[in-house]
Amino acid sequence: MSWPLVLGCLWVVAAAGVSFLPMRRQYAPGLTLLIAAPVLIVWIGMVHGWFLAGFGAFAFVSMFRKPLWYLTRRALGRKVAE
Numbered sequence: 001m002s003w004p005l006v007l008g009c010l011w012v013v014a015a016a017g018v019s020f021l022p023m024r025r026q027y028a029p030g031l032t033l034l035i036a037a038p039v040l041i042v043w044i045g046m047v048h049g050w051f052l053a054g055f056g057a058f059a060f061v062s063m064f065r066k067p068l069w070y071l072t073r074r075a076l077g078r079k080v081a082e
Helices: 003-019 027-048 050-063 065-075
Strands: none
Touching: 003 027, 003 050, 027 050, 050 065
């Protein structure tokens, strides 16, 4: 198995582990995972093709849909539910 796929699998395990933490302790590791995911998805796309990267992007958006929704609404200047 290639390095991008191994790191992708470790990313998934880390994301599952972070989800077990209390909410106040999820911010730092969650932000790290949020930043690392696009880099990892692009790397997978370059090595294995963009079809697999599409699956990775879909999984990423599925896992982080609420933080991404919040950041999108905030960037557009719309009201954010607190």
